[in-house]
Amino acid sequence: MKFVRNNPQVVQDALLKRGSAVTLDEFLKLDQQRREKLFLVEQMKNRRNLVSEEIGRLKKAGKDAPEMQLEMRELSRQIKEIDEVYKDLENKLQRILLDIPNIPHETVPVGQSEADNQVVRTWGKPREFDFTPKPHWDLGEALDILDFERGGKVTGARFTFYKGFGASLERAVINFMLDLHTSQHNYVEVFPPFIVNRESMIGTGQLPKFAEDMFKIEGQEYYLIPTAEVPVTNLYRNEILDGARLPILHCAYSACFRAEAGAAGRDTRGLIRLHQFNKVELVKFCRPEDSYEELEKLTWNAERVLQILGLPYRVVVLCTGDLGFSAAKTYDIEVWLPSYQGYKEISSCSNFADFQARRAGIRFRNARGKAELVHTLNGSGLAVGRTVAAILENCQESDGSVTVPEALRPYLGGLARIG
């Protein structure tokens, strides 16, 4: 709040770069009013406290002060009135504040849309097939390892069953990723709740603005998590961490639930866009001065998964117009998918700077002993369903079978080929 007040131009510029039409005039006006009321009411409270103390002293001395009490009764009534107005202003301000997106980092390219994102690097070469490769949904059904049909029957559109080696493969990918990050990249695994409360959703920035993207438990302020980012980042909500513990690195498997409002008609087939999918998430809490370096490391950690699996990918940096609401900078990792004849997002690695930390109240004690906001980061490491889709499509053979990447075989009892 203070930052917005003192740097309205910076925030306004950032909003414009993101292509937002929001203006801050209303905010600044309300804030001015709020502070005036606050100053007034605090002066009155000060007087009340002083006089009440005096009354206490008198009573102790055996005297009475009825006229003082009467005066204070009236003062208290006025205080209550102004407090009411103050709270109203405060609420209005909070609402505006919670809808203001993060300020993009200076290294983020300015742009309007997805088309202005910049490719940072490309790894591996898409394989040349000497036959026509099948999309993973056809492969999966032919191999009887995916069953979209019955997923639709049992639940609805955008739900699926994995069966047999399909189910084992999904599980193998999860375990492989978790083992890699815990043993090679020093992340501490957590297994979070898949349902969180409203405060947590506000903390990471999903609420209040994006309520329609979420599944909410009927009659309760509980939500299905859209990503493990939410419970894991909120692990330390309203805490002051020991600075010596930073950076804190967590990885977490979770199912993810997304309403996909507004995605009707997009990626309707296969594992790409489901209402429920699995993901291994990487989350970091670090000192402000380290966060951009930590973002690079986190992105490498995610890329490493694809490298070991031998799946071609590229990394793009999102432009200001495509950047998520909470992020200051984001790298998307996109895996090659033959059925798309292109690269498809499989991980999104973001530095949120102090945006989530401010909303969630996550701080650390700095060298001078003062509480300071941490920076938070997270990234998929990786989306499991999309990884399985990429394996099926990139590793398929002309006879319809799929060669299992070496690294996964230990997780499948040595199985080298499905089909």
Next chain:
RNA sequence: GGAGAGAUGGCCGAGCUGGUCGAAGGCGCUCGACUCGAAAUCGAGUAGGCCGUGAUGAGCGGUCUCGUGGGUUCGAAUCCCACUCUCUCCGCCA
């Protein structure tokens, strides 16, 4: 789900017949003294938000915070109400 107990500072734990209580005491931590060094001992310090002032620093002043929200009162950690959470016992359950 039924019955009861409780929620206080980094931790433990007083206060709860309402009034200098943001809060005794202990532990922990930081600094200092002692020591060649350490331990022990002694001394000092040790929450956060917001507002004002100031340089968006330090400091100072004010205000709020004793689970959360409301109420009573001149005044509430202390009294009343609601909610949340924790613990114990019973029932049920993976």
